[in-house]
Amino acid sequence: MTVVKPTILVIGAGHGGKAMAADLAVKGFAVRLYNRTYTRIEMIALRGGVELEFEDGRSAFGPLEMVTSDLEMAMEGVKVVMVVVPASAHAEIAEQCAPLLEDGQVIILNPGRTGGALEFRRMLDVKGCRASAVVAEAQTFVLSSRSVGPAEAKLFRSKITVPLAALPATDTSKALQAVRAAYPQFIPARNVLETSLDNMGAVMHPSLTILNAGRIESTRGDFQFYIDGATPGVAMVLEQVDAERLAVAQAMGVRARSALEWLRAAYASTGDDLFHAIQGTPTYRGVAAPRSLMHRYLFEDVPMSLVPMATLGAQYGAETPTIRALVQMACVLHGKDYFALGRTPARLGIAGMSVEQLTRYVEGK
């Protein structure tokens, strides 16, 4: 029996999107690549695909069926839509997809950060989308990759398992089935609250960036972000953010994983606390700090991860003083009101819901 390989649309041609489009094409899928700004994909269109380099030095060309900045054309007839854009663009993508979605299409946010699928679904509802489509989010990006040229991407190892959940969770099996041939690494999460709250970037990125702000600015990020950046006091802040995240999850009836548990499971880290576990994570060796404070570790992770955690905490009765302090520091550093720009229960379509109502909503039961 031959496996029918569905046509897959990748939305977003950044570091992740280019690599995913090429990876899927190399694996033999029919792949389309959409990017809002055509100049970012012009070279890919001219070459007809993306050159993919592997860690061992080999490379392969991933030919693309379509490279376009016309979303209507891109969406037509595809089975799977892989959204690979910063979470701050999810709402806008949802708004544009709403009139174009077809019955049976599967949308996967790679990743959703905190509340991606909820925000996406709410925007489809607000825009009156009636199509029976599946909306799902991955807990993290399935590949480790980097853009290395206008039509070139480099693929490091892909992750072993990545939890994924649809909204509602009764759709999760449909989403997994649709992408099983492409990424067998996806495994079912209980529901989108689990994928949203198991957001380790939220724990690591803003704290490390803010507590290393002077060093990042004065050295242009010339140090190892995790290994050098997480000194004992800094790690205490990470522990505190993590504890607040777990408290928010608990208040919402979700059993989240601690950062320490996650490091041990994902990277076989050693150590009894976050400081020692980070030092004992070989994968973190050589990972450089951002070159500037204008980085997605703040402008994405603060409004799309920390703000929803803080505001969900407020709705469900969990205190988040350290998370709020980090958000405030980021507001000042960037001169932006991330509390206003970020994801709140209202933007996620769950304002005022009790834990029971919320659970019913995400479980679909």
Next chain:
Amino acid sequence: MTEPTKVAIVGGGNGAHAMAGHLALKNHQVRLFSAFPDEIRAMQEAGGVHVQGMIEGFGALQEITADPAQAIPWADVIMVVVPAFAHRPLTEAIAPHLRDGQTILLNPGRTGGALEVVAILKRLGVHADVLVGEAQTLIYACRISGPAQVKVLGLKKHVPVAALPATRTPELLRRVVPLFPEYREAQNVLETSLDNIGAVFHPATMVLNANRIEAGDEFDFYRGMTPMVARTLEAVDTERLAVAEAYGVATESAADWLLMAYEGIRGDSLYERIQSNQAYAGIKAPKSLNVRYITEDVPTGLVPIAAFGKAAQVVTRTCEGIIDMCCTLLGRDFWAEGRSLENLGLAGMDREAVLAHVNTGQSS
């Protein structure tokens, strides 16, 4: 020559050495009390302090003691010259020895020093009529240069002081100007308290450089005030100025303070002005987070600034964020330890009540 005054110096650090020696050289009668026997041993052996630099000579002290009973009841003026986080334990230590007619002046009070001291005396049931005031800054730039020896590098021309309540500031000046003609009348203790530039510069720079400091990275502290760090300092300063304005107190911005306090400052932004300040060159960043830039400037700087803001309904979100980060970094609750409205004796007061308390001592 003015009449000699009986002065008790409370403290044993740089400032206490300088002030004790200097006042003795001005022919006042000086005793010194420190809670730490180690820091006064050399002075006890020498019988006083050798002062060098802008002031020269040996200042003989009448008594150098770790027992408050030997210095406090005797004194007419008690000059407290310690880090502000020590105001509370030292007030508790001297409280049983106070008597009518004495003056306590905090050099300096940081933010809310006089209010905290008065609140503690009230809590301890001290009924003696003691006049409490605070100076906006320490008169000296100085450092201990050897055993029983201090070098005075600079002497400020004007130091604002205020009593609590402000109606008693003229009386305070009559008592302390004979010691230092540099003392000037401030509007009230809110003026001396809210002019706290250290609270603006230090904690935020520590937080945003927490990692380098912990790692023991050697760098000039002001180099840690990078453009975005300076933007954070400006946000803290803007909140401080808003609090001051709410209470009708005139304060300068940190950027303008640099122009006034130092020579050769250039540029318009706070960042440019900090980077152009030659006086900052060579001042190394601390190698630990557990230093006065946090342990003093947070509980007796940012916490009371936020507290005054709260009473006047002025938003101080950036100050609060930095306080919260410092709590987590050091594993301490500076909100509870620090000068909250409760600890300042201002619990439940709004702006008008705070103003009445500091200006006249009457509740509105």
